[in-house]
Amino acid sequence: xxxxxxxxxxxxxxxxxxxxxxxxxxxxxxxxxxxxxxxxxxxxxxxxxxxxxxxxxxxxxxxxxxxxxxxxxxxxxxxxxxxxxxxxxxxxxxxxxxxxxxxxxxxxxxxxxxxxxxxxxxxxxxxxxxxxxxxxxxxxxxxxxxxxxxxxxxxxxxxxxxxxxxxxxxxxxxxxxxxxxxxxxxxxxxxxxxxxxxxxxxxxxxxxxxxxx
Amino acid sequence: xxxxxxxxxxxxxxxxxxxxxxxxxxxxxxxxxxxxxxxxxxxxxxxxxxxxxxxxxxxxxxxxxxxxxxxxxxxxxxxxxxxxxxxxxxxxxxxxxxxxxxxxxxxxxxxxxxxxxxxxxxxxxxxxxxxxxxxxxxxxxxxxxxxxxxxxxxxxxxxxxxxxxxxxxxxxxxxxxxxxxxxxxxxxxxxxxxxxxxxxxxxxxxxxxxxxxxxxxxxxxxxxxxxxxxxxxxxxxxxxxxxxxxxxxxxxxxxxxxxxxxxxxxxxxxxxxxxxxxxxxxxxxxxxxxxxxxxxxxxxxxxxxxxxxxxxxxxxxxxx
Numbered sequence: 364x365x366x367x368x369x370x371x372x373x374x375x376x377x378x379x380x381x382x383x384x385x386x387x388x389x390x391x392x393x394x395x396x397x398x399x400x401x402x403x404x405x406x407x408x409x410x411x412x413x414x415x416x417x418x419x420x421x422x423x424x425x426x427x428x429x430x431x432x433x434x435x436x437x438x439x440x441x442x443x444x445x446x447x448x449x450x451x452x453x454x455x456x457x458x459x460x461x462x463x464x465x466x467x468x469x470x471x472x473x474x475x476x477x478x479x480x481x482x483x484x485x486x487x488x489x490x491x492x493x494x495x496x497x498x499x500x501x502x503x504x505x506x507x508x509x510x511x512x513x514x515x516x517x518x519x520x521x522x523x524x525x526x527x528x529x530x531x532x533x534x535x536x537x538x539x540x541x542x543x544x545x546x547x548x549x550x551x552x553x554x555x556x557x558x559x560x561x562x563x564x565x566x567x568x569x570x571x572x573x574x575x576x
Numbered sequence: 577x578x579x580x581x582x583x584x585x586x587x588x589x590x591x592x593x594x595x596x597x598x599x600x601x602x603x604x605x606x607x608x609x610x611x612x613x614x615x616x617x618x619x620x621x622x623x624x625x626x627x628x629x630x631x632x633x634x635x636x637x638x639x640x641x642x643x644x645x646x647x648x649x650x651x652x653x654x655x656x657x658x659x660x661x662x663x664x665x666x667x668x669x670x671x672x673x674x675x676x677x678x679x680x681x682x683x684x685x686x687x688x689x690x691x692x693x694x695x696x697x698x699x700x701x702x703x704x705x706x707x708x709x710x711x712x713x714x715x716x717x718x719x720x721x722x723x724x725x726x727x728x729x730x731x732x733x734x735x736x737x738x739x740x741x742x743x744x745x746x747x748x749x750x751x752x753x754x755x756x757x758x759x760x761x762x763x764x765x766x767x768x769x770x771x772x773x774x775x776x777x778x779x780x781x782x783x784x785x786x787x788x789x790x791x792x793x794x795x796x797x798x799x800x801x802x803x804x805x806x807x808x809x810x811x812x813x814x815x816x817x818x819x820x821x822x823x824x825x826x827x828x829x830x831x832x833x834x835x836x837x838x839x840x841x842x843x844x845x846x847x848x849x850x851x852x853x854x855x856x857x858x859x860x861x862x863x864x865x866x867x868x869x870x871x872x873x874x875x876x877x878x879x880x881x882x883x884x885x886x887x888x889x890x891x892x893x894x895x896x
Binding site for chain 1: 652653654663664665666667668669672673674675676677678706707708710711746884886888889
């Protein structure tokens with residue numbers, strides 16, 4: 364099939380889909396259209412507890428609109444608000460500024476969504492983050508004692524770790540890897556933002572830049 | 577069957593190879609690198625695009641993807657070994673997280689699967705590089721393509737890598753990927769062979785965006801080195817593929833043909849994961865035991881080998 368023939372095939376289908384939800388807003392003047400798009404993106408982010416990926420945001424605005432520029436405009440408007448729009452784990456989300464953490468803690472009852480960690484939980488989470496994929500036997504080597512299944516289940520329940528590849532050992536235990544939620548919670552873009560351990564010799568000069576892109 | 581080996585020998589003689597004057601000595605200036613890379617790319621192009629040479633291109637691409645993953649892991653400071661990366665990818669049950677190493681290999685395998693034809697290939701590249709770079713891809717690719725047109729493919733590779741790293745100096749994998757795409761396009765390939773990353777170091781990439789003296793030459797030398805390595809690998813794979821094809825008629829197990837074909841496209845095969853219950857990509861059923869026996873038989877015949885050295889969770893492939 365020639366490229367032009369393909370084009371003819373795809374066009375009407377797309378037009379049909381556009382009819383359901385008006386992305387382009389072609390009937391609005393330029394200025395209003397942009398405001399509407401900003402509003403849509405802000406609304407989508409506001410309604411979501413998780414970071415929203417770029418492709419998902421791109422679906423609610425016009426084909427030609429740049430999601431990045433819309434987001435920049437929203438960020439500019441949020442100047443001075445107690446929350447901001449930040450890029451985490453390959454998406455965007457609203458987050459309160461850290462200076463208000465105490466106030467939120469004092470006022471709200473988090474109940475089961477509490478993210479308080481015991482020292483051991485934090486230790487295990489760190490070990491998994493740095494050594495993933497790692498199974499329970501590997502964790503035992505690090506800590507010198509069995510890491511309880513309950514503790515791992517708690518971390519898994521908080522969606523910070525997930526099952527990874529099987530370890531090639533008898534019994535095929537599954538290993539643990541960190542999740543996107545883990546990155547979001549600790550404000551990391553990628554695993555490379557983890558503080559560098561001085562374990563790798565000859566690699567010390569490759570200091571990780573604390574700045575975000 | 578005595579005629580079969582004779583046919584293989586004939587195939588070997590016509591496989592294009594690098595002339596000795598390319599491999600002997602080092603390329604010391606940009607001009608010699610350009611000259612030698614031209615020759616090397618011609619040979620590689622013949623091997624990859626001419627089906628008569630019998631190079632299993634998918635297998636080559638997957639093998640290169642594994643090497644690229646190992647190299648980028650080093651560049652990213654994770655320092656995962658090839659075996660770890662392979663295990664992370666192949667031992668993850670479907671639907672579970674692969675972890676960073678497995679994801680890295682998945683990235684390169686998807687890269688090797690990119691189709692550069694059709695109108696929507698830009699979209700698939702954007703999908704691969706992720707959100708942060710999606711908007712920039714077309715612009716960056718244009719930088720590389722322009723430079724490749726005016727200064728040759730290797731210079732184009734370097735131009736696009738520099739452009740990417742100037743936007744963000746921590747996306748080595750994207751820089752290498754776009755460089756591979758520029759190279760593939762300059763040569764008119766329909767597939768991407770991940771050749772760029774293999775011999776690069778972090779220092780070189782830092783120098784690319786800094787004011788490193790003569791870094792262009794060094795990086796071009798490394799890419800040339802990798803292209804030469806790819807030619808050797810392609811020739812090696814062609815020989816091994818011919819050997820495997822020669823023994824396939826002798827295999828009596830049900831589904832042998834399909835299973836042998838899988839060996840010509842995948843660099844590592846776990847019998848219990850990819851051959852059983854059905855041979856991957858087909859509906860031919862194979863029991864666990866039949867799959868293991870099939871792999872053992874290939875090893876016995878000397879056309880495949882076990883890659884991990886483990887007694888369990890074995891992975892088989894045609895190249896050690």
